[in-house]
Amino acid sequence: MPLISLPDGSQRQFDQPVSVLAIAQDIGPGLARATLAAEVNGKLVDASYVVAEDASIAIVTPKDPKGLEVIRHSTAHLLAQAVKQLYPSAQVTIGPVIEDGFYYDFAFERAFTPEDLQAIEARMTELVEQDLVVSRRVMARDDAVAHFQAMGEEYKAKIIGDIPQGDEISLYGQGDFEDLCRGPHVPRTGVLGAFKLMKVAGAYWKGKSENEMLQRIYGTAWPDKKSLNAYLTRLAEAEKRDHRRIGQKLDLFSLQEEAGGGLVFWHPKGARIRRAIEDFWRDRHVAAGYELLYTPHIALQTLWDTSGHTDFYRESMYRPMEEDNQLYQLKPMNCPFHVLIYKNTLRSYRELPMRWAELGTVYRHEMSGALHGLMRVRGFTQDDAHVFCTEAQIEAEILEILDLTLDILGSFGFENYEIVLSTRPEKSVGSDEIWDKATGALRAALQNRGLSYGVDEGGGAFYGPKIDIKIEDAIGRSWQCSTVQLDFNLPERFGMEYVADDGSRRRPIMIHRALLGSLERFFGILVEHYEGRFPLWLAPVQAVVLNITDRQADYAVKIADSLRKQGFRMESDLRNEKIGYKIREHTIQRIPYLLVVGDKEMESGLVAVRTREGDDLGQMSVEALAQRLQSESASRGRN
RNA sequence: GCCCACGUAGCUCAGGGGUAGAGCACUUCCUUGGUAAGGAAGAGGUCAUCGGUUCAAAUCCGAUCGUGGGCUCCA
Numbered sequence: 001m002p003l004i005s006l007p008d009g010s011q012r013q014f015d016q017p018v019s020v021l022a023i024a025q026d027i028g029p030g031l032a033r034a035t036l037a038a039e040v041n042g043k044l045v046d047a048s049y050v051v052a053e054d055a056s057i058a059i060v061t062p063k064d065p066k067g068l069e070v071i072r073h074s075t076a077h078l079l080a081q082a083v084k085q086l087y088p089s090a091q092v093t094i095g096p097v098i099e100d101g102f103y104y105d106f107a108f109e110r111a112f113t114p115e116d117l118q119a120i121e122a123r124m125t126e127l128v129e130q131d132l133v134v135s136r137r138v139m140a141r142d143d144a145v146a147h148f149q150a151m152g153e154e155y156k157a158k159i160i161g162d163i164p165q166g167d168e169i170s171l172y173g174q175g176d177f178e179d180l181c182r183g184p185h186v187p188r189t190g191v192l193g194a195f196k197l198m199k200v201a202g203a204y205w206k207g208k209s210e211n212e213m214l215q216r217i218y219g220t221a222w223p224d225k226k227s228l229n230a231y232l233t234r235l236a237e238a239e240k241r242d243h244r245r246i247g248q249k250l251d252l253f254s255l256q257e258e259a260g261g262g263l264v265f266w267h268p269k270g271a272r273i274r275r276a277i278e279d280f281w282r283d284r285h286v287a288a289g290y291e292l293l294y295t296p297h298i299a300l301q302t303l304w305d306t307s308g309h310t311d312f313y314r315e316s317m318y319r320p321m322e323e324d325n326q327l328y329q330l331k332p333m334n335c336p337f338h339v340l341i342y343k344n345t346l347r348s349y350r351e352l353p354m355r356w357a358e359l360g361t362v363y364r365h366e367m368s369g370a371l372h373g374l375m376r377v378r379g380f381t382q383d384d385a386h387v388f389c390t391e392a393q394i395e396a397e398i399l400e401i402l403d404l405t406l407d408i409l410g411s412f413g414f415e416n417y418e419i420v421l422s423t424r425p426e427k428s429v430g431s432d433e434i435w436d437k438a439t440g441a442l443r444a445a446l447q448n449r450g451l452s453y454g455v456d457e458g459g460g461a462f463y464g465p466k467i468d469i470k471i472e473d474a475i476g477r478s479w480q481c482s483t484v485q486l487d488f489n490l491p492e493r494f495g496m497e498y499v500a501d502d503g504s505r506r507r508p509i510m511i512h513r514a515l516l517g518s519l520e521r522f523f524g525i526l527v528e529h530y531e532g533r534f535p536l537w538l539a540p541v542q543a544v545v546l547n548i549t550d551r552q553a554d555y556a557v558k559i560a561d562s563l564r565k566q567g568f569r570m571e572s573d574l575r576n577e578k579i580g581y582k583i584r585e586h587t588i589q590r591i592p593y594l595l596v597v598g599d600k601e602m603e604s605g606l607v608a609v610r611t612r613e614g615d616d617l618g619q620m621s622v623e624a625l626a627q628r629l630q631s632e633s634a635s636r637g638r639n
Numbered sequence: 640g641c642c643c644a645c646g647u648a649g650c651u652c653a654g655g656g657g658u659a660g661a662g663c664a665c666u667u668c669c670u671u672g673g674u675a676a677g678g679a680a681g682a683g684g685u686c687a688u689c690g691g692u693u694c695a696a697a698u699c700c701g702a703u704c705g706u707g708g709g710c711u712c713c714a
Binding site for chain 1: 640641642643644646650670671672673674675676677687704705706707708709710711712713714
């Protein structure tokens with residue numbers, strides 16, 4: 001006689017055990033049709049699940065995030081069924097739900113082709129039309145192993161072997177296909193349909209590179225066609241913002257095959273933006289009490305032995321080069337160099353904290369397959385800084401760093417952050433006391449500024465806890481750029497000291513921090529964030545003067561020169577082309593202001609101003625325009 | 640590093656065992672036109688590199704390099 005409590009607080013009494021579906025039916029036929037699964041006392045179950053006792057129940061429909069997960073998971077099964085029908089020798093492995101969709105890994109003697117994907121997708125659609133009933137059954141563990149082995153599904157058998165003893169082994173069947181699965185699943189294949197197979201890729205069994213390579217098929221699935229199309233549109237939007245594409249069109253940077261992979265060439269326009277970024281970065285750092293350093297690009301390998309990099313980081317370092325019977329190492333990091341400067345003289349507690357920053361270019365031999373536009377490169381410039389301080393100064397220094405970070409990121413239009421505090425991992429150096437104190441200081445600093453943050457327990461580096469800050473871009477993607485890490489290791493390895501007020505020698509705390517991460521990567525993110533429409537203070541060309549006929553050529557040049565002398569980045573386009581053509585071209589180049597000069601402007605001594613958004617601001621004097629540019633530039637796009 | 644795909648003019652791409660194609664960009668000429676593409680002509684390519692198969696290779700095969708999507712990695 002189950003008494004069912006619903007989320008709205010209402011209750012329903014049933015004479016005998018009832019299925020979730022029957023309960024939904026009892027509430028309304030519309031709900032029954034939409035029922036995918038249910039949460040019974042907080043546990044996610046199938047629609048066919050029978051409730052025998054009193055319970056609180058929430059029906060899961062496609063509108064529910066959990067419903068969407070069920071749809072994606074069931075679509076993954078649908079994919080597996082279609083693959084097994086078309087390619088019986090393929091073995092199924094795992095098929096989890098991921099962000100925006102799902103994938104399924106198969107062991108198959110060859111790679112799936114795009115044509116295969118089309119065939120599989122078509123078969124999936126047929127299976128949806130057949131509206132197969134999805135049913136669940138439970139099997140004893142040994143029986144299940146034997147069952148899958150008999151079917152030739154070695155991987156499934158292995159997976160069951162890894163399921164803890166005592167756990168229920170459930171199988172889901174639909175038509176001729178049955179798969180090991182925890183569930184839950186949709187009641188019928190007919191409720192699926194808004195899906196698309198996206199791509200094939202290789203993936204290692206269990207994600208380990210020493211294991212065999214499987215064929216992974218990625219797909220996306222949604223409650224309805226409208227959501228699917230919205231998602232596909234979103235993907236197309238993201239592709240339009242691709243920094244590689246925009247970088248090419250706006251002539252910002254390139255990667256050169258003749259130079260090697262992962263090495264960035266900044267073209268004049270990209271370099272202008274970079275300089276604007278760097279100038280701003282330096283000014284803010286000096287204002288925040290940092291000293292700016294320059295250090296070499298190579299150093300004796302023995303330095304990297306001391307720092308421990310040749311032990312921990314060898315595979316990412318370029319091979320050393322030999323000179324004068326000594327090995328020199330291209331630097332993958334700047335830290336040891338800053339440490340050397342620290343150690344150049346005896347330090348007093350009176351000097352601490354010391355804040356040293358450097359735009360330091362480093363080289364890391366990233367795996368060829370990992371390279372990606374500007375986002376993952378082999379030579380890049382870190383906006384690196386190291387703060388050396390006493391234990392007592394940690395919290396105050398972290399506060400300073402957080403303030404500087406949020407100020408700088410905000411200036412680039414990033415106002416939403418996701419902050420994670422990572423604590424001590426199992427393998428680590430340093431005493432319990434220092435870890436507790438340091439982690440507490442990080443936490444206190446975050447709380448002091450009222451910042452909400454997550455905690456990644458055990459996610460810190462072996463040498464100290466850290467705070468990572470992810471920024472959210474214009475289309476909601478998040479990127480990790482900033483990191484603040486405490487380091488108990490390098491000061492130890494290098495024997496760093498300072499003389500305390502009691503005359504004793506103490507070890508300083510070292511804080512590593514980068515705000516932008518790598519200039520190359522941050523630039524790539526900026527390009528995508530602004531879709532190449534850089535705010536005025538960053539725009540490589542802030543305004544271009546366009547003459548209508550040759551008669552105004554001298555006047556156009558005069559206007560451009562005048563503004564250039566006032567510090568604006570100007571161009572003039574005197575080509576013998578129609579004004580419409582020039583406007584189109586420079587609008588596509590995303591130049592913020594187009595200054596049109598014809599006979600009328602020349603006579604009145606004004607310019608006609610048009611923005612890249614297409615707004616006509618009318619005529620104005622050069623002085624008025626300069627003032628406008630000045631204040632817009634100074635605001636950095638903030639109101 | 641591993642799996643798959645791709646590499647043709649500055650760019651975007653078509654073609655494909657028998658003398659290399661388009662659009663845009665570029666150059667020259669005509670046009671001097673008021674807010675997103677005026678017209679004509681011309682120039683431009685060892686078809687990524689190296690090797691193999693073939694009477695003949697841009698095309699087929701292999702290796703290398705690079706690019707893309709994943710995996711892995713990312714103190």
